[in-house]
Amino acid sequence: xxxxxxxxxxxxxxxxxxxxxxxxxxxxxxxxxxxxxxxxxxxxxxxxxxxxxxxxxxxxxxxxxxxxxxxxxxxxxxxxxxxxxxxxxxxxxxxxxxxxxxxxxxxxxxxxxxxxxxxxxxxxxxxxxxxxxxxxxxxxxxxxxxxxxxxxxxxxxxxxxxxxxxxxxxxxxxxxxxxxxxxxxxxxxxxxxxxxxxxxxxxxxxxxxxxxxxxxxxxxxxxxxxxxxxxxxxxxxxxxxxxxxxxxxxxxxxxxxxxxxxxxxxxxxxxxxxxxxxxxxxxxxxxxxxxxxxxxxxxxxx
Amino acid sequence: xxxxxxxxxxxxxxxxxxxxxxxxxxxxxxxxxxxxxxxxxxxxxxxxxxxxxxxxxxxxxxxxxxxxxxxxxxxxxxxxxxxxxxxxxxxxxxxxxxxxxxxxxxxxxxxxxxxxxxxxxxxxxxxxxxxxxxxxxxxxxxxxxxxxxxxxxxxxxxxxxxxxxxxxxxxxxxxxxxxxxxxxxxxxxxxxxxxxxxxxxxxxxxxxxxxxxxxxxxxxxxxxxxxxxxxxxxxxxxxxxxxxxxxxxxxxxxxxx
Numbered sequence: 152x153x154x155x156x157x158x159x160x161x162x163x164x165x166x167x168x169x170x171x172x173x174x175x176x177x178x179x180x181x182x183x184x185x186x187x188x189x190x191x192x193x194x195x196x197x198x199x200x201x202x203x204x205x206x207x208x209x210x211x212x213x214x215x216x217x218x219x220x221x222x223x224x225x226x227x228x229x230x231x232x233x234x235x236x237x238x239x240x241x242x243x244x245x246x247x248x249x250x251x252x253x254x255x256x257x258x259x260x261x262x263x264x265x266x267x268x269x270x271x272x273x274x275x276x277x278x279x280x281x282x283x284x285x286x287x288x289x290x291x292x293x294x295x296x297x298x299x300x301x302x303x304x305x306x307x308x309x310x311x312x313x314x315x316x317x318x319x320x321x322x323x324x325x326x327x328x329x330x331x332x333x334x335x336x337x338x339x340x341x342x343x344x345x346x347x348x349x350x351x352x353x354x355x356x357x358x359x360x361x362x363x364x365x366x367x368x369x370x371x372x373x374x375x376x377x378x379x380x381x382x383x384x385x386x387x388x389x390x391x392x393x394x395x396x397x398x399x400x401x402x403x404x405x406x407x408x409x410x411x412x413x414x415x416x417x418x419x420x421x422x423x424x425x426x427x428x429x430x431x432x433x434x435x436x437x438x439x440x441x442x443x444x445x446x447x448x449x450x451x452x453x
Numbered sequence: 454x455x456x457x458x459x460x461x462x463x464x465x466x467x468x469x470x471x472x473x474x475x476x477x478x479x480x481x482x483x484x485x486x487x488x489x490x491x492x493x494x495x496x497x498x499x500x501x502x503x504x505x506x507x508x509x510x511x512x513x514x515x516x517x518x519x520x521x522x523x524x525x526x527x528x529x530x531x532x533x534x535x536x537x538x539x540x541x542x543x544x545x546x547x548x549x550x551x552x553x554x555x556x557x558x559x560x561x562x563x564x565x566x567x568x569x570x571x572x573x574x575x576x577x578x579x580x581x582x583x584x585x586x587x588x589x590x591x592x593x594x595x596x597x598x599x600x601x602x603x604x605x606x607x608x609x610x611x612x613x614x615x616x617x618x619x620x621x622x623x624x625x626x627x628x629x630x631x632x633x634x635x636x637x638x639x640x641x642x643x644x645x646x647x648x649x650x651x652x653x654x655x656x657x658x659x660x661x662x663x664x665x666x667x668x669x670x671x672x673x674x675x676x677x678x679x680x681x682x683x684x685x686x687x688x689x690x691x692x693x694x695x696x697x698x699x700x701x702x703x704x705x706x707x708x709x710x
Contacts, residue, residue, distance in 0.1 A: 165710070202552075202553060204552055204553075204708075204709055205709060205710060206709065223557070224460075224555040224556075224557065225555070227553060227554060227555045228555040230553075232553035234549065234550070234553065236546065238545070238546035238547065238549050238550040239550070240470075240474075240545075240547060240550070241545065242474040242477060243473070243474070247473070251469075251470050251473065252550070252554065254466045254469065254470075255463070255466050255551060255554035255555070255556050256554055256555060257462060257466075300553075303554075
């Protein structure tokens with residue numbers, strides 16, 4: 152399958168600080184591709200370069216087979232963007248936001264009006280078409296931003312943390328819409344630090360930190376590759392827990408007030424723990440968050 | 454320089470966006486921008502005009518109205534290019550949204566310039582109508598006031614955009630208003646002939662654009678012969694063009710990092 156995005160040894164510097172250090176990746180057409188990393192890992196900068204909004208300091212970047220620095224306009228004509236921070240036009244209503252934005256793509260009025268109605272339907276805002284932006288909830292604004300990103304019927308949709316700050320209902324609705332877009336054959340590129348979101352949506356993902364690629368693969372493959380399949384989250388006296396689990400072949404990690412016990416089979420451990428009072432634990436399958444924390448470390452980022 | 458030439462179709466969509474917002478708020482906007490010049494014409498035109506009489510080889514109201522037409526165009530375009538453009542560029546993030554569409558910085562700025570000049574024309578037309586009703590307009594050539602006001606708007610918008618490109622907040626614009634806009638308003642022949650100033654000050658005034666704007670408009674309103682039109686037009690075009698290119702360069706460096 153053809154790649155929609157190809158980055159090769161991409162470099163970006165801000166003054167003396169190198170925020171993207173030789174990043175290479177390829178995004179196949181029709182995939183939902185996740186770009187994961189802690190705050191400051193270089194995710195947003197990478198997206199900005201991809202849209203021609205930030206000049207490259209090294210390497211090459213092709214979108215739809217076109218070098219971005221010469222073809223930014225063409226690339227953006229075929230791309231939809233959901234930015235991290237809402238930048239809807241507060242002076243306009245919901246429908247006007249879409250109409251004005253659609254004109255930036257030189258869409259003929261007939262096409263624009265038809266698509267506008269369909270998109271309002273798609274994101275569940277038909278009955279709010281004449282509302283001012285200030286009266287919308289955070290979830291509605293996000294949905295409108297997604298509708299706006301689709302106004303040019305893009306082949307590639309770039310979403311920078313699409314569900315940050317939303318309640319679970321709004322998040323699930325957005326996930327459902329993104330899956331529909333994926334089914335409709337669109338290529339999706341999203342950044343997130345919700346591992347659950349990445350696990351649910353992404354066919355393939357990369358984890359980056361300090362502008363470098365740490366890992367790449369499907370969510371399931373990454374979990375298999377990096378962590379044991381079963382996890383116990385334990386709270387209680389650390390020495391007691393360590394003593395109780397001594398001799399078992401699992402791996403213990405300490406994060407804040409919680410101990411994580413990673414094992415191929417956690418049953419011997421749970422058998423011992425159930426006999427002990429004063430220790431609460433949760434038994435769950437390993438997930439992407441375990442991989443993420445293992446690869447990017449457990450230090451706090453800002 | 455090829456990167457700074459706009460794509461006009463995109464620029465027009467930016468213009469259209471702004472005009473749509475303006476139509477929303479057109480009542481208060483017209484009232485504010487038109488009220489002050491009207492007050493000057495009424496108060497100074499009649500009040501001061503009583504003492505000045507016909508010593509300027511035209512009625513003082515005509516003299517003043519043509520000056521006010523120029524200075525109002527300057528004010529409206531300058532303020533739009535500073536406060537409103539800054540609002541769209543920084544707190545409101547409108548440009549971030551537009552730059553995700555197939556539109557570039559130079560298109561946005563060209564659209565902004567056209568819009569600032571359009572706003573000058575809208576208000577200028579209203580002032581011109583009132584000035585004619587007050588009997589201050591003496592020549593059919595006054596219709597050419599409209600295109601000249603458009604150019605005056607481009608000139609001052611282009612210059613103000615350079616300030617906006619560097620501004621880190623609204624307070625920054627106070628310097629520009631205090632150091633350039635207000636002195637031009639007071640010194641550039643809006644209220645009295647520039648020839649009554651000391652020579653050195655006349656030279657300073659001739660370097661700045663407002664005196665040239667006044668020199669273009671006054672003959673058109675009063676019916677007196679127009680002289681040095683080429684020079685005056687060239688000064689206005691130069692300020693507009695140089696301002697646009699510098700602003701495009703600075704704003705590209707500011708936004709595309």
